[in-house]
Amino acid sequence: MCGIYGSTILYNESEVTSKLKRTSFRGPDKLDFKYVNDKVVFGHNRLAIVDLDKRSNQPFTYKNIHIVFNGEIFNFKTLREDLIKLGFEFHTTSDTEVVCAAYLAYKEDCVRHFNGMFAFVIYDTETNTFFGARDRLGQKPFYYYHNGKDFEFASQISSIQLYNSNLTISEKSIGNYLAWGNIPDPNSIFNEVKKLKAGYTFKFSLNTGDFSTNQYWDIDYLGNNKFKGSYNEAVNELDDLLTDATSIRMFADVPVGVFLSGGIDSSLIAALAAKSSSNKIKTFSVKFDEKGFDESIYAKKVATHLQTEHHEIHCNSDEGIDLIHNFSKYYDEPFADSSAIPSMLLSKHTRKHVTVALSGDAGDENYIGYSRYQNNFGKRLFKLPLPLRSITGQALSTLPNYKMNVVGKALKLKDVETYYLNSLIGIDHDWFDKNSDVFDFPERKYLFHDKKDIYERMSNFDLKTYLNWDINTKVDRASMAFSLEARSPIMDYRAVEFANSLPSNFKMENGNQKRILKDILFKYVPEAYFNRPKAGFTMPFSEWFRDNLKDYVLEELSPSELKNIPLINQTEVTKRIQQHMDGSWNRYPLIWKLLVLKQWLNTNGKNYSIK
Template identity: 60%
Template structure:
């Protein structure tokens, strides 16, 4: 895990080093810069290294293979030893024990199709000096970030947007992205907060031709959203096959030349990863969880129970209020653009203290999306029944819900007021009727709609696919990558191994969601290792107690930041409606902390970045 950078712009080496220093927390072990000139083209490659595999300086980047292949790479290729053996049999030789060198050889052997052979999390760029091209790709599930800027013959890329932002005088802030952010809570790919900077989508590769200045990208992998690859075996067969895949996914992610640990929340997914890890190694596994002092938010006891059963070396990290506030005030230093998932704060705290013990941590991310674990999937059962009613009956239900003086009833009514169940789910994920915005986002051009708006699968499989391509990629992966890399900690997610994801897409829905039993198949595998009674409780999220804090400890802060003058600095919002929303939260009428948090984060980012930039 590292920070990568590259450009065809003729920046001074000192300027490039300044850009790399801005994101040096991603890789504090070694900074490297190479300026490569050929055929009147200058390609500058930069790298901040977090040494995980082959700690020797021989594996520092930018890395050169066979004179003409130069690479900067962020991530891990978990199957690189198998690839190395295969490529060795084809005549390739290696001077290091790193996965970086293997990637170069794979590119020489397979060309652009090398990405099909990689099992890992990655964002990389290869400069092929002979062909005078830059070839790059981002991993299938979007674990690793990739930003790029193109302006004529100027091309620039980086792991974080702030590295591109420095010394670039051609940027403007996107009003469309601000509107999308206030609806989604994040900025959907491929857009960013700047009109001129884009994200490479997950599962995409690109070629930039240095001679012509042309840029072409294409998908090399996608979900089977048409449902063509269906599993034919029994439930027991599927359970055994999935356990085998999961076991290997965990095992290959435990390989490192530095200490490795596990994030353990005490929920199904992280407990399963921890159980698999303890089975895969003879060493005592280190586990880490967060403890909150606020009533109703502390679930560290559940993690402790699992840790004791698995006999791990468990560490409980107390969420300190003052430490949390300090991270809030510096949030945009790590996230670079507005990001409204408030669990970013406990994720930062968890990463900060975990780094004191290990350099790599495995997480349970991806289980809910692939195996139908979120509350909203269960709730869609009732929504589906409502959409099975005649229109007049559903209208009566909506009108009745609107009369009830309870804000959650009005939220449900708003969802059921959509014309079909696809619109209803999209409305749950993004507030398309957001009364706080002058102009609500137009979602008609959202490419990811194709995973939801079709009839090839049932509604549960469609929303699962949609979440894997949107919520998981844009929110969860962004949160975890920035939070962990802020403290130079690598995170690995076995449940996001593409083999696990593809298998989850192929098995019948009732293997995952049977009556009221969500994540059925994962639970049945887990219960072979950890007692079932440990998990007989409602599912909870990884959240901060902002609902309480905003009415008490942080009330003055909120009212000061989001005063009339403060709100005037946020473009595209209806100030009277925003003030009414804040008042509703403060007087206890409704829980509006997500909206307040999103506005606070946006204002902070604008205060630090908007000076002198046009918003359009």
């Protein structure tokens, strides 16, 4: 796990060093860069995980190619043996060298051989081209700037931002951020900087300046490949798949642990890690003082059962506030998932014990796990004819009752798919001015079709959007802020493809969500431990914003300060902040979203125009 950088704009050594130092937290073990043929500069911040020897430092050269690589190839040992049979020689025990040899052996198809999380760029001096890729699920970030001639890339946008005077802030991206709480791929906060989409490769010709991308992987969202076996056969096959996915992610030349919240997904990964290891595994959970937010007792029960070396990380408001003030240093474009703060706290303290941590991310997206998938209001609502719903909705919209207004707006929506999209950003979104269609992105195709039932389509849509845009961004920045590598076995593409082939009732039956994951987990941990409602990984922001942080919120989001935030309806926002403070409505997600955007604009807004 590292930070990568490269450019055909030949910044001087001091400038390149500054760009790498800006994200040195991603890889504190070695900062290095080199100029190649007076055409290219490649840079790297290394977090040493596999083959700790300096021989595996990057930028790395193998025959006629140079590489900077971020991430891990978990099947690199098997792939290495295959390449040896083809005549390739290796002088390290790293996966970086395997990526190089695989490129020479398979060219652009090399990515299809990789099971991992990665973002890399190869400079092929024979063809004078860049070839790069991002992993299938988008676990590792990749930003790039291309002006038709020059090309610059980095793991985080701030490295590109330094010394680049040709950037403008995207008004469209601000609008999307206000809607989604993040900036959907392939866009970024700057008009001129893009993100390589998950499951894509790219090529850039230094001779012509031409840039092109190609999708090498996608889920089978139309349901063409269906599992033919029984439920019990599916349970056993998935158990084997996830066991292997966990086992190969435990390989490292540094200590490895497991994030354990006590929920279904993290408990399953902890159980499989314990099963795969001959040593006692280390587990880590967060403990809050506030009642209703602390679930550490459940994690401790699972840890005791699995006989792990368990660590409870106590979170208080003072430490949380410190991370809030420094949030934009690590999340260097606006990002509003408030669970980033406990994720950072968990990573900060976990790093004191291990360098790699396994997580249970992607269980909800792959196995119909979110509570919003069981919205009975939405299911009943759209059985009614649209004309009837519209008339009723119009009547409710005129009532003074706020909740009835929201229901009225929902009633007037076209169909259940449109209702689902709107529910994700909030049915009541009159507080911001949509400067463009915030639902205008190609990922709509995963939701708007009739080849799968609505639960599968919502799940697939979230896998391609929420998981990539939000969850993976959150986990990457939170863990890398403290030089910790996070790995998710449930995101092994083999397991994702298998889950996607299963019928809905294997994942949810009679309201029992994540059915198949639970039946695997209950082989290893008693079912009674999980007889409680599902809980998200959240912080007590709702209380903090009315208590410890009330003065901070009211000062930062005063009417005069709100004037500096574009695309919002100041009157409506002020009303919602007051609703939160008087306890009539929980508005902490909106407050946090605005605080994050304002913090970023305070740092960057004066240097760039908004277009």
